[in-house]
Every structure is written in structure tokens, then in C-alpha cells.
Amino acid sequence: VQLVESGGGLVQAGESLRLSCAASGFSFDEYDVGWWRQAPGKEREGVSCLSRRKGTTRYGDAVKGRFTMFAHDANNTLALQMNSLKPEDTAVYYCVLLDCSWFTLNVPPVVGTWGQGTQVTVSS
Numbered sequence: 001v002q003l004v005e006s007g008g009g010l011v012q013a014g015e016s017l018r019l020s021c022a023a024s025g026f027s028f029d030e031y032d033v034g035w036w037r038q039a040p041g042k043e044r045e046g047v048s049c050l051s052r053r054k055g056t057t058r059y060g061d062a063v064k065g066r067f068t069m070f071a072h073d074a075n076n077t078l079a080l081q082m083n084s085l086k087p088e089d090t091a092v093y094y095c096v097l098l099d100c101s102w103f104t105l106n107v108p109p110v111v112g113t114w115g116q117g118t119q120v121t122v123s124s
Helices: none
Strands: 002-006 009-012 017-024 032-036 045-051 058-060 065-072 077-082 090-096 118-123
Touching: 002 090, 017 032, 017 090, 032 077, 045 065, 045 077, 058 065, 058 090, 077 090
Parallel strands: 009 118
Antiparallel strands: 002 017, 017 077, 032 045, 032 090, 045 058, 065 077, 090 118
16 A cells, blocks of 8 residues: 655645645555645644545535545546645645544544655745
């Protein structure tokens, strides 16, 4: 099981960015997958969580209506489309395998380990 995040960068407030997570060693039908983020000086928080098993996708209140999560089976890639970015979205973003029942936890138990993440910086 391996997950590698990419796509972070520096953008201005109001702009969009798409993060990708290359997955290997499993299928999205086997595990729930999610995006978490950690801003400087703050606790890690859940951004979104997709469960094919349950047919649900959850989003944190801070990103609802602006972020959308996709799973592409053809290339086993997870994407996070982030629109209308705000300076408070600045954080390191991680993709993880887990049970979406843990979505409200700052640091949920995950399958495998947390990766390096990808830095997103939104300037005002």
C-alpha cells in the first residue's frame, strides 16, 4: 500500500488548485480514502473522506461547497479539486487510507503511514 501526494503550490486567494494522490497496492473499493491537512501551529483536520463501501463522501465544514474529491479507477488516483481558495486553506495536505467513521478525529488511525504530504500556500 502506497500513497504519494502531489500538486501543491502557491496560489492567490480565490484561485483553484487540484491535488493528486497516486495510489498503489489496493483498490478504492477495498478501503475508504481521505484528505487531511495541517496548518502551521494547528491540529491536523479532516478535509474530505470517500467511502465506496458506504457510497458516501464527507467534507469538513471549512471546505464544503469549495472542495470536491474524486477517485479515478483507471489510473488509481485520488484527486482533490480546491476552488475559491482562502488564506486559511494554507496547510500541508495528506491523503490516507482509513475508515471514514474516523473523519472527525484530528489524527485518525490509518492503514499504513502518513506520507510527506504536499504544501498548499494561499496568499491574500
